[in-house]
Amino acid sequence: MSTQPNSVKRFIAYFSMEIALENAMPSYSGGLGVLAGDTIRAAADLHLPMVALSLLYRKGYFTQRLAEDGSQTEEPVDWRVDDFLTEEPARASVPIENRRLELRCWRYSVKGVHGFEVPVYFLDADLPSNSEFDRNLTGSLYGGDSYYRLCQEVVLGIGGVRMLRALGYNDLTRFHMNEGHAGLLSLELLGEEAQKAGRTSIRGEDIEKVRGKCVFTTHTPVPAGHDRFPVEYLTRVFPGQLNFFDLSDATAADLVKRILQAEQNVSGLLDAARQGASVNMTQLALSLSTYVNGVAKQHGETSRQMFPEVPIEAITNGVHAGTWTCPAFRQLFDRYIPTWREDNFSLRSALGLPAEDVWAAHLIAKHELLEVVRTKTGLHLDSEVFTVGFARRATGYKRADLILSDLDRLRQIAKDAGQFQIIFAGKAHPNDAGGKDIIGRIYKAKKALRKNVPIVFLDDYNLELGGKMTSGVDLWLNTPQFPLEASGTSGMKAALNGVPSLSILDGWWVEGHIEGVTGWSIGEPRRGPGSAAPADNQAEAESLYSKLESIILPLYYGERHRFLEVMQHAIAINGSFFNTQRMVQQYITDAYLR
Structure with missing residues (x-):
């Protein structure tokens, strides 16, 4: 059945600052956008009456260039909007300071497995009627200063x-x-409710009605990661809305107190601005949502500790199975598990797949990845050698260089337990000096280990490269600093392709890990007293080395049939569950129909 986007009533609006839909369409930077795209694909598969909103980034995020020493530089992305999107005739406007910012939108239709479509609209401020500043608000993803970012969130x-x-x-x-970037939508909904009641200021009854309409997913496991903007910025953006809340109403006054995280009620926004108060976008979204969730069970616990006054549930993230399963495994599943696209849970039958066919599909994916390596770098990696993959945003807490803590130990492991090679990828945010330093350290290790452990760093990580890496390596490595991994989804993509994980027990891996069955853990579970203690990098590196040397490499080279059993369990247990089909079904029952 094929449906036109506007021929079906839509009941759910999904807002995200970034949405990844196509490799050459730079509407995303990383995990948040990839999750959003996978969510929308699953919604289309499930015939969910959803519509999605994001911003159009004419300059994209950035194209990553790496020098011989690993120094990163950034270049704007060159793309033609109308090659991917269809302009809609509708127009809207928002107030910015004392002017009206005009908006148009462009549509992209995501088609599900049975032809049902979910429309995604990208807001565009690049119109001649707007000022240069306003036109650039839909220029770059996560660019500009804090005020620019607030204005982007007003647009969204x-x-x-x-x-x-x-x-x-x-x-x-x-x-x-x-995530909290879309939190200001709640203010627009409040304004709609007040207008229906013939008022210009917000009262408690408006708040209750809006709260019943909103769902909020938080992805950030540390307080410092939540957007905060000085109230002075809000008074600057909305000079005509200083009395938006009726502070004589107890419910409205309490809401303002919460989103400002003030110890006592404030007399007005100007008073709050003079006191140097700031608006916490996460608190705004938390306070005006009927359902709030973290993105993994562990992250739900972490979020409840940060915001104990709010009931926070957990819906563990997933990935879109049809998108992230590589062609060789798609063909394998189509042959033996023909319902897997419509019913991802049927992948539990992967335990019955012929092992030789699983290995053949894996080798095809591995050869495709190594061909990408050859094309990008000129290096010819050996397909017979055990290959470790790590591809995440390059930033401190993800610790891409943890495996490189002891180069002599790596040399000894390669000599005693079997050869291995490592493929890295990942962008550092332009302003993340620490993330850029990590890339530099990987390049130094690459040079130091060139005779013993081949290391490759593939530049300009994107959707296409992510698919090649998560399907083409033999082991997926993940080394975040506990408890800073909200969920993580790269290991889920790997699991769909029979690639087991070696990971810190954080995020989704707390749920997906069965030692020696779906993969292996680095370190011990972190629960109860002392779980918040700082990570012991040395101990966790030693755990990583020990598992690699004593268990994983001997299994791969000496007991291939047992390694294949782990591969098949990764598909059957983790691939069948950690997908957006299951995730969206949970949102339907827990949040949308609540």
Whole structure:
């Protein structure tokens, strides 16, 4: 069945600052956007009446260039919007300071496995009627200063709701905020409720109605990661809305107190600005949502500790199986598990796949990855050699260089337990000096180990390269600093392709890990007293080395049939569960129909 996007009533609006839909369409930077794209694909597969909103980034995130020493430079992404998107005639506007910012939107239709479509609208401020500053608000993803970022969030949240109304979406019952960037949509909904009641300021009854419509997913496991903006910025952006909340109403006054995280009620926004108060976007979204969730069970616990006053559930992330399963494994599943695309849970039958066919599919994926390595770097890696993969955003807490803590130990492992090679990828944010330093350290280790352990760093990590890496390596490595991994999804993608993980027990791996069955852990579980203690890098590196030397390499080279059993369990146990089909079904029952 094929459906036109506007021929079906939509009840769920999904807002995300970034959404990854195509490799050459730079509407994403990393995990948040990839998750959003996979969520929308699963919604289309499930015939969910959803519509999605994001911003159009004409300059994208950035193209990564790496020098011979690993120094990263960034270049704007060159792409033609109308090669991918269709402009809609609808227009909307939002107030920025004392001017009106005009918006248009572009549509992308995500088609599900049975032809059902979910429309995704990208808001665009690049119109001649707007000032240069305003036109650039949909220029770069995560670019500019804090004020620029706030204005972008005004466009996403307030402009997004107004554009949906202009497009005729008037039956929406749920507004899903994928992280706090979209939190300002709740203010627009409050304004709508007040206007219906013939008022210009917000009271308690408006708050309750809006709270019943909003769903909020938080992805950030540390307080410092949540967006905060000085109230002075808000008074600058909205000079005509200083009395937006009726502070004589107890519920409204309490809401303002919570989102400002003030110890006592404030007399108004100007008073709060004079006191140097700031708006916490996560608190805004938490306070105005009927359902709030973290993105893994461990992350739910962490979030409840950060925000004990709010009931926070957990829906563990997933990945879109049809997207992240490589062609060789798709063909294998189509042959033996023909319902796997419609029913991801049927992948549990992977335990019955012929082992020789699983290995043959894996070798095809591995050869494809090594061909990418050859094309990008000129290096010819050996397909017979055990290959470790690590591809994440290059930033401190992800610790890409943990495996490189002791180069002599790596040389000895390669000599005693069997040869191995490592393929890295990942971008550092342009302002993340520490992340850039990590890439530099990997390059130094690459040079030092060139005769013993081949190391490759593939530049400009994107959707396509992510697919090649998660399907083509023999082992997926993940070494975040506990408890800073909210979920992580790269290991889920690897599992769909029979690639087991070696990972710190954080994020999704707390749930997906069965030692020696779906993969292996680094270190011990971190629960109870002392679980928040700083990571012991030396001890965790030693655990990594020990598992690699004593268990994983001997299994790969000496007991291939047992290694294949782990591969098949990774598909059957983790691939069948950690997917967005299951995840979206949980959102439907727990959040959308609540």
